[in-house]
Amino acid sequence: MSTVATHKKTLFGPATLVTAAFIGPGTVITASLAGANYGYALVWALLFSVFATMVLQEMAARLGIVTGRGLGENLRELVQQPLLRWPLLLLVVVAIVVGNAAYQGGNISGAALGAEALFADNSVIYTWGIATGVNLWALLLGALAALILWFGQYKLIERSLIILVLLMSLxxxxxxxxxxxxxxxxxxxxxxxxxxxxxxxxVVALVGTTVVPYSLFLHAAAAAQKWPRHGIDTKEALHAARQDIAIAIPLGGLISIAIVSTAASAFFGSKLQLDNVAQLAQALTPLFGSAATWCLALGLMAAGLSSAITAPLAAAYALAGILGKPLNLKQPVFRLTWLFIIICGVVLSSLGIKPVSIIWFAQVANGILLPIICLCLLLAMNHAVLGQYKNNRKQNILGLLVLLVSLLLSWRSLALAFALL
Structure with missing residues (x-):
């Protein structure tokens, strides 16, 4: 059996990493609030989010497969003017690396909340946490994320995230x-x-939690590793990548819709006020029984852990590509990048630190970065190096539509960031 045939029969691939990345605590919170406050009225926004994500991620995967390089490396080649190149690359580093370091605290905190709800107050870990004043669930889950990445095997990471995504789905x-x-x-x-x-x-928040810039770096690099250039037929690889996207991304959208529906069933039209996801989990018990509470807590833990793996991985892919380093999971710069982000997340979560200033800075950087990365991706997809695999007219029109949405998201991110001042 050929390598090509093996990849064609794989149901899940690099697109699963994207689903694992955007279904994190932020998405769970946003979707819960949407359902609690507006019922089912905003489900259409999630459908648009899935559409926009599929458009951009198909381009990112195609770029990685055809060029054999990640998005960071392609940006180095695309922008040759020093006055534009270095500010752009610096912005990417700040937004992706520093931003993910800040948000990693939320990823691990979300996973820890789910674990605490699952194992209740009588667990040994909870007791130790009370005695030491440190969230030991955060330490354990951060260590688990680090362990998966430390082995440096792409297949191990991909399979671990497939399991977590399927767990979230169920x-x-x-x-x-x-x-x-x-x-x-x-x-x-x-x-x-x-x-x-x-x-x-x-509405903008629902789109913004799904269409995120670091997923483009993650997908392009992962696709280049899954289907290495000259190691597999390009047309067959693109066909497999598109099938992968058509399964994994809509599955992520279905998970988001399920969260909206749960919150709508439990809260919409009632006098209850939803302040956080933990409150939603607790409220499900008297309404729908302990099984619903247990399922929601399990999903939250899986969502936090999956994002706690993909956020450091995406940052490492982005930085290594921009610095011109090999996208080798055991390469020192790569390993130090994801390790730094995990440590930051564990510290912020386990000690209960609220990184308001860092998150404010990250929101500003990401708000500026998203439309810029969308524009750069569109330019890269029309570059001569792609040959016959350049964007056609329809793909460019769809990409421009998503670019306009990203400008709206940029405004929203910046508005929220400056509101924190």
Missing amino acids: AFIGTMVLTQPNLLALLQGALWPTMPDGAVLT
């Missing part, structure tokens, strides 16, 4: 089934776009 979709959603209202919210009063920022 947990969140199972929770949705247990909460018995209004299927007619869900279908109406998906097919009939409406904008309830005060919902604009929530």
